[in-house]
Amino acid sequence: MTFSETILAGAYTVEIDRHRDSRGYFARVFCSDTFLAHGLKPVVAQGSISYNAKRGTLRGLHFQYPPVAENKYVRCTKGAVADVIVDLRPESPTYLRHVTVNLSADNGRGLYIPERFAHGFVTLTDDTELIYLISNYYTPGAEGGLPHDDPSLGISWPAEVRVLSERDRTWKPYSDIGNELKARMNVAASRTS
Template identity: 80%
Template sequence: MIFSETILPGAYTVDIDRHQDDRGYFARMFCADSFLAHGLRPVFVQGSISYNAKRGTLRGLHFQYPPAAETKYVRCTKGAVVDVIVDLRPESTTYLRHITVNLSADNGRGLYIPERFAHGFITLTDDTELTYLIGNYYAPGAEGGLPHDDPAIAIAWPLEVRVISERDRRWKRYSEIGAELKAGMSLAAREGA
């Protein structure tokens, strides 16, 4: 596996190292020792699949507040997406900055998302599937989100949003919840103080 840290400290793309022959290829997509060697938490307690029937489907921007904050390792196993993560760590020099990463079944790339980041994606093809390894249990009372079109984040999505859930349409903008978000995502909140 080839680990590349992004401009958001602690967030990595993980490319597979393909061993090819006339049958196809074989590659590791996860190894706890390799994750540990890069300072990443390789503890995952849940695995999930997101299937999306239509191109232009947007999911996100989702997160969980501490102490239920989640690490995620996301891969696209069918189709293609533009995946977006937003740094919500108030102490970070990259607070509220985001990156976009192309994930597809063809490129085999994964994205490791640290705790206290928002995550979302838009599908570039019909019949798209993502797999998630998640480092904490789903906690409905700890979930949060930001709108995909929040001007405080200013994500340039690559195509028009055609399908989005009502819940994702209703997230409050950062201008409305910024103070609450900072307090909830603080190091003190993370440590359960």
């Protein structure tokens, strides 16, 4: 595996090394020792699959607040997506900046998403599937989200959004929740309270 840090510190793309022969190929997609060697947290509390029937399906932008914030390792196993992550760490020099990474079954690329990042994607093909390895359990009441078209984030999605859940339509924009978001994502402050 080849790890490349994005412009958002701690977020990495992970390229696989395919060992090909007449049968096809074999590739390692996860190894806790290798993730640790790159300073990443390879804890897996749960694994999830996201299946999306239609091109233009958008999920996100989702996150969990500390103390149950999540690291995620995401791979597309069928189809293709434009995956977007947003840095929500108030102390970070890249606070509110985002990165878009194309993940597909063809390129085999993975994306490691640190705690206190928002995550979302739009499908670029019909019949798309993603696998998530997540470091923490889903905790009702700790989840949060931002609108995919929030002007404060300035994300240009590379596909028309055709399918969006009612929940994802109703996230409040950063202009309404920015102060609360900063306070809840401030790990130093939450440790002293």
